[in-house]
Amino acid sequence: MKIKEITFVALFAAIMGALGVVPPIFLSFTPVPITLQTLGVLLAGGVLGARLGAISQTLFLLLVAVGVPLLSGGRGGIGVFFGPSAGYLLSWPITAFCLGYILSKFKTLKLHNVLLVNLTIGIFLIYFIGIPIQAFMMNISIPEAVGLSLVYIPGDTIKAVLASLLVYRLRKHSFFSQKISKISETF
Numbered sequence: 219m220k221i222k223e224i225t226f227v228a229l230f231a232a233i234m235g236a237l238g239v240v241p242p243i244f245l246s247f248t249p250v251p252i253t254l255q256t257l258g259v260l261l262a263g264g265v266l267g268a269r270l271g272a273i274s275q276t277l278f279l280l281l282v283a284v285g286v287p288l289l290s291g292g293r294g295g296i297g298v299f300f301g302p303s304a305g306y307l308l309s310w311p312i313t314a315f316c317l318g319y320i321l322s323k324f325k326t327l328k329l330h331n332v333l334l335v336n337l338t339i340g341i342f343l344i345y346f347i348g349i350p351i352q353a354f355m356m357n358i359s360i361p362e363a364v365g366l367s368l369v370y371i372p373g374d375t376i377k378a379v380l381a382s383l384l385v386y387r388l389r390k391h392s393f394f395s396q397k398i399s400k401i402s403e404t405f
């Protein structure tokens with residue numbers, strides 16, 4: 219990995235940590251909180267691309283696993299990977315990878331494409347991996363876990379829209395967009 223790549227990976231792991239400073243919202247009926255950190259997952263895949271996006275999320279999760287309190291509300295430690303949130307957390311590098319990969323297939327990046335990919339694949343993958351593991355950990359049925367996770371959809375939709383606008387602007391218009399696209403194309 220080049221120095222520039224390491225810097226961007228570290229930056230996006232740090233962005234995840236910064237988003238974790240915003241307190242989570244815990245609801246009475248589910249142990250999996252509403253968190254702003256899903257925004258960081260969509261940003262990492264969209265901005266860094268498949269490989270680096272996934273590495274940044276893996277680095278973030280490794281830091282959490284060794285006990286750095288980077289999850290929203292200052293949580294961390296190996297225990298979170300054996301709780302109801304485990305699947306969602308594991309989905310983050312996979313989602314960043316898939317988003318980056320799919321977006322790299324568009325010749326010219328249009329805002330509506332980024333939006334569509336984030337709103338469908340992005341959110342879908344997180345739930346697809348997170349819900350069955352939540353069901354298993356909570357000893358409930360998958361339909362019950364699906365029912366619980368409906369509460370996240372409004373917030374995750376807003377995060378997907380916000381991430382799409384930021385990804386589009388950063389890749390198209392910002393002064394460092396060329397640097398980002400060069401790095402993210404090297405999947």
Ligand SMILES: O=C(O)CCCC[C@@H]1SC[C@@H]2NC(=O)N[C@@H]21
Nearest residue numbers: 251252253256289290303306370
């Ligand atoms: O910090 C945690 O323990 C939870 C991480 C997973 C949160 C999931 S990700 C999809 C859904 N959207 C949210 O805002 N929360 C859940």
